[in-house]
Amino acid sequence: MSLCYFFRSSIKHPLAEVKPCCEVKKLVLLDDLLPYVKLLDLSLGTIKTRLGRGDSCYLAFIEGKAVHRSWVTSTSCWVKDAKAIFKPLKNEFYIYDSYTLPRYRSQGAFTSTLIRILADYQARGSSIWIAVRNDNLPSRRAIEKVGFKKTFALSFRRVLFFKHYDFLEINKNFPETEIKERIILT
Numbered sequence: 001m002s003l004c005y006f007f008r009s010s011i012k013h014p015l016a017e018v019k020p021c022c023e024v025k026k027l028v029l030l031d032d033l034l035p036y037v038k039l040l041d042l043s044l045g046t047i048k049t050r051l052g053r054g055d056s057c058y059l060a061f062i063e064g065k066a067v068h069r070s071w072v073t074s075t076s077c078w079v080k081d082a083k084a085i086f087k088p089l090k091n092e093f094y095i096y097d098s099y100t101l102p103r104y105r106s107q108g109a110f111t112s113t114l115i116r117i118l119a120d121y122q123a124r125g126s127s128i129w130i131a132v133r134n135d136n137l138p139s140r141r142a143i144e145k146v147g148f149k150k151t152f153a154l155s156f157r158r159v160l161f162f163k164h165y166d167f168l169e170i171n172k173n174f175p176e177t178e179i180k181e182r183i184i185l186t
Contacts, residue, residue: 001157003134003168004082006179007148008127009118018146020112023061026120033057036066039101058117060100060109068109070098072117072128076184081133083156084165085184088129093121095130098139111142118146129182152179 027033030051033040036059040047050057053075060068076087077096088094095117100109114130121128130148132139144150153168165185170176 001155002081002083003153003155004079004131005134005140005153005169006082006086006129006131006151007143008129008151008174009146009148018111018115020115021108022067022112024113024116025059025061026116027057027059036069039066039069039099041099058113060113062104062107062109067104067107068098068100068113070110070113070117071096072121079131082131082154082183083163084154084186086129086131087182087184089182091124091126093124093128095128098130106138110139111145114142114146114148152176154183 027036028051030048033047033051037044037047039059040057042050050071050073053073055071055073055075058070058072059066072093072095074088074093076085077094079086079096086094095114098110098113118128128148129151130143132143134140134153150169150171151174152170155166155168157164163185167176167179170179
């Protein structure tokens, strides 16, 4: 069984009082991303597809070295840990494919990236979403630290050839019907 938490941050409200600890750059051009292909760990075709649909890549740097990546989209996106597709509604954005090099974990790169993303999208939309596995405690702490609120959890299990999903821990202030507008079960 896999359990994935979905967090939402209203970007109409001020950011939490957390200061970034490293430089974060937003990159939207292929030529700007080419020097970081190793960290991105994606094929050139995948990078082109993401940029072509308007996704943005954020890179965090510690001592001049790119150590973290996160992507932001306003289009439907596969959520590997939930085995489902997340579809942001109008004026919503979804953070996905976040990764920090193991040697640089717990040094604030992910937190700094989230702060930068929230700041960049403050005036552009109504909310940003992010999903994380329930057992990824460091990421969950960083997500909550910058002001994201757990909205619901989605569990997935497969029994023989049958898939079973459950919506769990639904925030009482967020209607289940709105969750189901955003989640496409496969």
